[in-house]
Amino acid sequence: MSEPDSSSSSSQAAADLMDEELESEEGKSRKDGSPTPSLSGFASLRAVMRIKHKYQAMKKRRQEMALGPGPPGSLAGAPGRTSPKIFTFDGATPSTFPAFSCVPQKKKKKRKKRVLFPNDVGRKAVPKPERSRATYCLYLLFVIVFVQVYNAIENLDDHVLRYDLEGLERTLRREVFGQQGAVEGLLSHLKDYLSTYVHNKPLVVSVHGPSGVGKSHLGRLLAGHFRSVVGDTLVLQYYVLHHCPQEADAAQCARNLSTLISGIVERAEEEEKIPLFIFDEAEHMHVEILDMLRQLVASKQCNEYLNAIYLFLSNLGHSHITKHLLQNSSSISVAMTASGRHANLLKELTPVLRNVLEKLHPLWTEADILPLSLLEKSHVMECFLDEMTREGFYPDHTNIERLAGEIEYHTVVAGREYSQTGCKQVVAKVNLL
Template structure:
């Protein structure tokens, strides 16, 4: 069969199929019209008419399915024989699946403009609200405020503590005491500075772990007793007469046989004064002059009071010992080292240098005499020069009402015995001890 014949037969077949479908559709439409007329003619539909219509619809549906199947079989047969000449090619619909796709093929299938768009993607911009976008606020921890409050509380407590210390020191008027000592004690600037330093440190607070014990040592006439009288008078004015004790061994206990009784009486007196001071919240002062004549029993009793840590009431007290113990070491040291001492420019520097060098020497000597000095701060008093003796004469003559004639003062100071000149200094052998007696002879 030629191609022309096949095309002719195919067109005839299609024509016949179309003709049969049209006839069937016309017949069905006619039947439907006739049935519609019957329904219109019949006044009331019956069950038989409804079943007839349903059977007609079922027949139409079955015929339509048969025609559709027949048409699909014919199309498949034509496609198997080859496409007809002049007929458009037919293709069955394709179903899309992801089978056979790889990441490389998928990436290659993505358009290039889409890639560039992704690369050139701009970052997200926030809408303008009165200018630039405000940075996010960081939440502050509440612990920071607690720390600031704690620091403020600590600062207030420390400030109040310092104010209380200042108030406690002001109660004893140490500034006034310093002015008095510098004005009336001559040639002992180093010892005065050391004593004032100990008093300021101790009196700055009321609670202590040990009493303040200071021992002043020096040759005769250098101002030990005078310094003790000035301290006693100042403390009587600030803490009261009953809280200051000046104990002279040769006056209160001259006999060695009464040493044990004197020791008991002294311990009782000190206990009473300390208890009274505790009630008044004050610190008492005990001055012991001429300690070189003090008996061993009294020294033992004082050692128990000074070193006692069983009760807090004995810890708030000031003990001042005045003696000439170790005066030979002081005299020898100053005469042999007067040249090195004179190298210091200021007077206070010379005396501070003297105190620094003599303190360890005196401590070793005193600790061998009695263990009481192991608990004491030792301060040496140096020899007085001729200029210091002249100052003593000027002060005494002014007190007695004499005219302070410089010629007369120099003449009186020349009558005092001096050590041989050493390093350009003339040291007095008796200090200012004979000044009062010579002024009284005027």
């Protein structure tokens, strides 16, 4: 039997039961003597009851169909209840799934523990450090100072490069013989002074040495180099015996020299350059000229007078230099360099020379003392070689040694021969060839 037939039969049975119950109730009521209700009212009541029972039956049947076939004692035609089959791995063995036996299982990532805060206070945020505005100002100050220092260093390099001290050093090492230590000392003074334009005092260097050791030659080389760098108008070579031979004219010479120096200094200040003043044969300078020069080199002058270089060349104290070299030649090591020998000479002779010069005039209290040593025979031979090359003669070593042997020397001390006249007679002997 199909599902619609079973549903109709069940509903018909329920309706017959309702009719029987209603009839029994009518009989009872009739026995009791109650008035018989109308036939139309009973018909409507029966219809309502049928509809209700039919709805309940259909609802119940639908619920049973959803649950599956019921147990053996259930009504015929009602779908049986079945429990869903649940798939589990309880009965599975490792041999059942051989393909997955060697596959490593992924490890679960451990969650980081949350930071717990006290319940009474609640969660607290980490306070952010407050930066002061003064920190940025400090950084800005550092940048400004760095830029200023870097700019100053660049300006110093530019100022030194203007005077080409490297070219001057090559010239002096090539042209000046036997005075390498003194040349290094002079270049050191020039580098320190010319590295900046603002000074608190002028540079005053006093070069001393016996006759023929190269003082005048050194002055000529410096004058030629500075003329090529700063111009002819900012370099002055003053020869006392030529510009002021008479002592009676010393006062007038001093005034004229002061006016000349003032004009050069003012012109150099306008051009932002440092002038050079060379005074050769300073041992013949008059007192009036020395007094005037001392006033110019004093540190209390105006700014333009502080930016100048004064070079004094003289043979003052030459006897002390000669005596010291002849007495201490045996203690001078042959392996000692030229700078080392000059440093030793400067250390021992500077106090003696300063004491002698300050007694002559207080001008030398403002000067840096630079002594020149005696020339040895090898240095004299270099002078002959250079002069013969200039004059166009063939530089025969035998001829040079013969000419150098005609020069007078001091007594040989520790295998050293010091010339009495230096290279002063070299030019005259070459001209006789």
